[in-house]
Amino acid sequence: MSSVRIYRGLARREKPGWIMGLSPAQALACLVLAVPVLWTVSAGQFLRALILAGVCGLAAALVVVPVRGRPALRWLTHVLLYQLGAALGWSRWQSRAAAGELDDPNEPDLPGVLQRVSFPDGPVFQHHGRVCLIHDTGEGRWGATARVTHTGVGLLSAEECDRLASRLGSMLLSIGHRDVVDRLSLLVRTVPDDGTEYEVWRSRHDVAEAPDLARRAVDELDRTIGAVSVRHEVFVTVSGPEDALRKPAAAAGGGVEGRARVLYRVLDGLEDPLKALGADSVEWLSGSGLAEAIRTGFNPDSSAVLRAGQLTGSETDEVGVPLAAAGPTQAPTPGWRRYDHDAYSTVSYSVLMPEAGTVFGSLAPLLAVKSAGERRCLAMHYEVLGSRAASRSVQGYRFRSGVMRDYKASKGFSASAADDREAGGARAQEQAVAAGHSLVRYAAAAAVTVPADRSVEDHAARLENDAAGRFRLLRLDLAQDSAFVAACLPLGIGLPNARGGLL
Template sequence: MPATPTEKDPSELSPVKFSRLSKRGILLGLSLAQLIVLAVAIASFVIGMMIGGAWALYAATVWVPALAITFIPAGGRPIVEWAPLALVWVWRSVTGQRRYRARISRPRPAGTLALPGDAASLRQYTDPVTGAVMVHDPHHQMLTALIEIHHSSFVLLDPGEQERRVQAWGRVLATGCRSGRIARIQVLERTIPDSGTGLAQWWAEHGTDDGSWVADTYKQLIDRAGPAGERHESTLSLSLDMKAAARQIRAAGRGLKGAAEVLRQEMRTLTTALRAADLDVTEWATPARLAIMLRTAYDPAVTATLDRAGDLGQDLATAGPVAVEETWDRLRSDSAWHAVLWISEWPRSLVFPGFLSPLLLTSGIRRSFTLLCDPIRADLAARDVRKRKTEHISDRTQRQRIGQIEGAEQSAELTDVLQQEADLVSGHGILRFTGLIAISAPTSEELETAISAIEQAAVQASCETRRLVGQQAASFTAAALPLCRGL
């Protein structure tokens, strides 16, 4: 029986819509930094006019540049917004923090990861119950575990099955909002060079090597095509907020032992939800598995060697890069150049759940796509929504008072806030999504070509991307490593 206009056909795929990135400032669309510099400009202009004479010219050297950096945009935002990033970049350059060299003769402290930058403080803890590795961030008080996920091709499923998978995935994400103890969920999908061991193993198990011309030709094809191919890996990382779970941690024995017990409970809940969503999950990652992922992220050329080398490279104490050098808009590590793009705007119109297919199915490019999901507690989310709603209404009143016309962008942002409020009232959770794409290539020229291809694929996916600058090292750690690192 056909569906009525008020009923939805269960075999029909529903489109989705993302909230816009809020660009509303504190007052009349201006941020705090803009308001401070604008106040300095107005004060210097008034003082110069009051004193008069040559002081008016002297004051112009202050308020004219101040107005310029307040309102003139550069790279999509006002010049004044670049000041904190530029100052941090200069400080890191002066103190030598943009270069990293592994010191072979000086062993690292026991239990730490051999990673550069602020990730050097991360510590490993092996859970005695599951054998999984848990990464402890002592500065942000987070404990992270990761699991590898296998799934069928979403784009090849029929619309009804796709809709069912989307609803099931929504329930997986909802588990992170309900407990209030999850700090972040990271979904990492990356392409890595295929060593050809899978094809060779299949031939050894199912092929007939009878010395014929067909068998010889098939073996030659496997030898040539196997290493030239690529495969996709998907992992999901779960991070426990040790501050929010402090009471449960104390009840479980305190310290990392108690935190591991609490995280284990969340891991069991998440595993059940993943299996209910028809996702094949393996055991939670061991130290050896994490070591391979870290090493191949910084040194892609060694991937095929590690696939064939057995236990080689599976020590977390030496899994980091040998050398890293960061520039303004890219990063260079052992055997590759890297650059990170930020998805600055998700699709503004209605799209179907497979809208990222042009981006994720781009072949011939070494890249990692990361989706960071930060759950927000229901009470904090309701408070934040009420605050933003009040601010939007106040800004609208202020614009009407001074005769400024409200644009469609402000109206759309208010509509998004009202929709989030309705979702909260209906019992849904709210997550903050951050999309990052780490692109790697053997040379700088090939990197630029790969970036252009990924940017074009993002356009086809109705997404806007922006190349991050001045923070490529931290961005690469967040985008390419399954450690639930944020920006």
Template sequence: MSTSYSSYTRDRIGWFFGLSGLQLGFLAVAVLPVFWSISRGAWASAMLLALVWVGAALVTAVPVRGRSAIGWIAASTRFAAGGLAGWTTFQSAAARGRAADLDSPDLPGVLQAIDVHEGPPHGADMTRVAIVQNHATRTWTVTAAVVHPGVGMMDPHTRRMQGEALSSLLDVAARTEKIDELLIVVRTVPEDGAERDLWVSGHRRPGAPVLAEQINADLARGLSLASVRTEMFVTLVVPDARIARSARESGGGLEGRCRELHLLMGEVGAHLTGPLGMTSVRWLTSPELAAACRTGFAPGDRAGIIDALAAHATHPGVNADVPWAMAGPSGADTTVRHYSHDAWNSISSTIKLPTRGAVMGALAPVLTPSEPGERRSFLVAYPLVSPTKADRQSGNAEWAADLAQGMNEKLGRKTRAARRDAQDATRGFDAKLARGSAMTRPYAVVTVTVAKTARITEYGRRLDSDVRRAGFAPLRLDLAQDVGFAASTVPMGISLTRSGGA
């Protein structure tokens, strides 16, 4: 028996026939001209206005691939306006020969509002952790590279303990009243064999048999094509409004905010290495985060970075750092259904949770590349709701569920099983909040990246097929492919839940 998650509920419960209060109010006001024409006996006008009202109802209430028609019209208009203004096309300053400050990030899209600061020395090794400041969303972000043994070989009891440890981590993050969102990014990159090549070159013995060297070379080539490397990052997102006051007490300015972030890093890091069983938690410095950003946009650059780091270990004069001015792509283009960056194309989709629940570890097919050279990236985001707001929203959702059920009973309309299960889960959510559990609105984004020589549409269909095979439903992030890519691939705190460009 496997651990599963099935006690989640819809974010909002419709009051009347699944409609929200805003939708119901709009339709109620829009139908008034119809009754006014009927009262005056203008039947022709009444029929015409009724047809108009039906069209307005379809546009307002019927979702099309996750959005209403009005939402699609607004998004398409903004996308077209951005294309005409040249906002969907990016070219780095370094590619134009105008890179003045190499330490200043030059990144496309939603990453343009980001600054990266080096924090004060922290920990026993006195490292300077990279502090990411997002001016558009007014947030501060720190990222850790973590290593986890995985849950594939764990027994059901251990899996259940891992799930409870994740829930406990979210509760701890919510109780700090400072962490706004916890982001987990996993990247399965093609194995380039860089580390093995370095090891072989350092341990090759002179006079070795030619046949042995040929066998080792053939094994390395075959294993590299069939292997992938998993990279995992945990990112903490903290709004400036939540730490501004305590930062003033810690010295103010950037240093005061860094001290507050270090406290949160210690609290979350202890939970990651403890109950969650992470074998390694390393908070990234600015050069390490720049390298992670660069390999996110260009997976093929990783081998060169590894070789430079190895050369730097023996020859300190070798520059192994990736400048922030070159950490992004040299050029990027946003289209309706995919994102183009340098010599790569990417497609991003969200994942809808199934009604019957999700088994822990069910996302393994989504993270498994289907062809050599393919990169899969996955984001699981946990936006945390403050206890006060969670209690208010829980009460409103419970009241809306009771109102919807009561109106259906008066109208003689039978409540369907799916709606009834959602209403029962909503009523039981208040008990979980009373026991101290945190309220979160989790979502997931998965991205596939391949070289431009491959057909990105085919790999997008394979990604959707793997999502369905895992028991979920994919939803392509049309008109927002650049945001989906940045959120699921570049571990710098980009989110789909905050306005202001992220």
């Protein structure tokens, strides 16, 4: 009899506070704010000290007090920037094609944070043809995306899930041992099945002499079953930093082609690990394929037209979406708590792991749609740290947990259960890294998309209900457009850099 493996320690903060939960910068800011109050008290100016205490206390609260995952000062900054962008029209967007200003169909025309991304085509890669590279100029990263067909893990046993989890860990470990890539993103979209493939198949195999009763029965089944049918789209994105690619790319010829050849070596080695995870096929996307994946992310209805063209067109027909048409037709100023694009509305969340731990496949309920026409997306972004960075991180974590335990013991206080658990996790992580394992940063994002004429808040509430008791969903207010990119588009964008300082 086997037991289900529980993965714990996933809810630990990446940058835990040293002093009463505060970072050194926050503690220093509080100390500086306390100096004027103490100075006036020492001078005997008690009324002035009281006024300064109120002002400095409010400033300290803005720096220290967290509100829904962000310090109050960062909230204030984001609100001001949001209002400024809305007032000046920076956050409103319309495609050049809709405005009649389209010049080059191969030039990307995307809103928001996607304006910094370019999509050059690499050379021919084996039987995949020309693979489209993803160049994030903001973060200086190069990557590529593959469309994967997978049967899912819903019907697998606990032993099979453990094997898949072990293989995923081995694949991440192999990425950590490579010098040119360090991030892997998995995106799963549960989309309404428009029935295009079935209609094309039925039109090709229709029998004119079929009885009317059989036709009516088939039509009734199509209406009842087809309305609630869904399908899954799975994408894998691999990327690496420019600093790591520069030297090997120069040796491979330099430029875009040199970077592509270096990435191709990694992509060739990832197909077997992906198939070991249960993937039936791995297709690295070309420019038109990636544009189609982006377009269907913004507008799920466009999938029917594109799929019908692929199934009914001849081999000589040019099938696909130009990069200039990959984005939405228009996107108004994003709301505080939703993102409107074309005729759809999306609400995005960050998925926070529970303190009690979780099991492999526990995120599946977030992909279970509850009504016809609804789409759900789930993205997992992984970054494998190098051996030196992992060693520094686990040593710092063990030192912080040990300092607090030693301080409490020196004052005669016993360690709490939380302290014991944290110390045990720190030791286990340090031993694992010393044994040759890697440390992985990760981020999870989920989203629900519905037609604009529906109440997106009702569908968002259903998504929150599915996560209740399993995970905590943090709604990414004031950043719904960026969160949409992280949760719904297969571009590998979504893992923030390590943050420190006051904010």
